[in-house]
Amino acid sequence: MLPEWQILSAVLDVHSKSSASKFIDEVCWRTYWKGWLELRPSVWKDYISELAEDRERCKKDVDYTQIITARSGIAAMDAWTSELIETGYLHNHTRMWYASIWIHTLKLPWTLGADFFLRHLLDGDAASNTLSWRWVAGLHTQGKVYLAQESNICKFTAGRHALEIPLATQSAEIKTSQKNTTPRILAAYDEPIPSGRVGLLVHEDDLSAVNWLAASSELVAVAGMLPLAAYQKYGIEEKVIQFRSDCMRSLLPEKAEIFNCPKKVAEWAHLQKLDAVIMAAPPVGIWDDLILDLESSLAALGLVVIKRRHWWDAHFYPAAGAGFFKYKKLIPSALDKLVDQATNL
Numbered sequence: 001m002l003p004e005w006q007i008l009s010a011v012l013d014v015h016s017k018s019s020a021s022k023f024i025d026e027v028c029w030r031t032y033w034k035g036w037l038e039l040r041p042s043v044w045k046d047y048i049s050e051l052a053e054d055r056e057r058c059k060k061d062v063d064y065t066q067i068i069t070a071r072s073g074i075a076a077m078d079a080w081t082s083e084l085i086e087t088g089y090l091h092n093h094t095r096m097w098y099a100s101i102w103i104h105t106l107k108l109p110w111t112l113g114a115d116f117f118l119r120h121l122l123d124g125d126a127a128s129n130t131l132s133w134r135w136v137a138g139l140h141t142q143g144k145v146y147l148a149q150e151s152n153i154c155k156f157t158a159g160r161h162a163l164e165i166p167l168a169t170q171s172a173e174i175k176t177s178q179k180n181t182t183p184r185i186l187a188a189y190d191e192p193i194p195s196g197r198v199g200l201l202v203h204e205d206d207l208s209a210v211n212w213l214a215a216s217s218e219l220v221a222v223a224g225m226l227p228l229a230a231y232q233k234y235g236i237e238e239k240v241i242q243f244r245s246d247c248m249r250s251l252l253p254e255k256a257e258i259f260n261c262p263k264k265v266a267e268w269a270h271l272q273k274l275d276a277v278i279m280a281a282p283p284v285g286i287w288d289d290l291i292l293d294l295e296s297s298l299a300a301l302g303l304v305v306i307k308r309r310h311w312w313d314a315h316f317y318p319a320a321g322a323g324f325f326k327y328k329k330l331i332p333s334a335l336d337k338l339v340d341q342a343t344n345l
């Protein structure tokens, strides 16, 4: 919701680049995953169709049902499941252990685990979540899987959790149609803004657009969109929707309305006599179909949708085609620009 550049700008106000370098890298992982998926949208589509098949196949699977209701009988997994459901959060280590036990020890489909996380995590993100599950499963980097170790879990949880079963020491056999496809060329999103009345539409993936897009054009109206039908389609929990709605409400101007479907946005645009709607380009994920609906609802009224990509994403995304360590070389120049432009985020 708050993008990486905004978080890092706040961090650099109080810490030096060198003292915050580990944290900066962590935050840049998020941009990396987003860029990686943006370059390969078919990976998300494949995940969605594989998920539908796995869900059908496993709907009566006892292990699956028990694990997602915190009744697996493995105390650690049950505690983490309850924590996820209650709080909408798990620490990064726990997410890795959980995914590893799910995939390699319990031999459940990774897609169902990714779906379970996406439905409950307050920070649920199509790119970071799907690609992290793929990484644990060994689908991301050839020959590399993540296998959780009991000693590591004991060390970092101070022995709090019993593991009643031995953890897998080798990868489960993963049947998948997923491939790491060749990266596509990204759209530049640099079409000129037509003259006339322009309205800003803010979506939940980048609430900071209310600042950086407002600074780039003369706006006559601002509104938000929370895609409720898409949330329902993906089974996103009510608590997560409420969290996103509260975040959006707190960042939009007081009088700005929040819509939940393209039709309502089109009505607003019509009422405001807009000629164009500008918005941050939504990332690959749950907005995939929605953006097409939105564009056609507005086109029916003769309005264009102008999409923009923040310079931070435009800087990093093309480099996310390769591994993180090559991509990481772009961090220093991005931080320099961030410090220079701190007033215009």
Ligand SMILES: Cc1cc2nc3c(=O)[nH]c(=O)nc-3n(C[C@H](O)[C@H](O)[C@H](O)COP(=O)(O)OP(=O)(O)OC[C@H]3O[C@@H](n4cnc5c(N)ncnc54)[C@H](O)[C@@H]3O)c2cc1C
Pocket (backbone or CB within 6 Å): 026, 027, 028, 029, 030, 031, 033, 090, 091, 092, 093, 095, 096, 099, 117, 118, 121, 123, 124, 125, 126, 128, 129, 130, 132, 133, 136
């Ligand atoms: C199986 C699995 C699923 C995950 N699902 C998500 C998800 O849906 N959404 C999500 O944002 N992250 C996801 N992550 C990455 C990471 O676990 C979370 O970003 C992190 O735990 C969030 O907690 P924090 O804010 O306390 O992070 P901190 O450790 O304080 O890190 C600060 C910030 O850096 C970013 N970050 C840190 N590590 C990563 C990482 N490995 N990948 C991407 N960003 C990172 C996040 O924006 C995070 O808020 C997942 C990781 C795994 C292993």
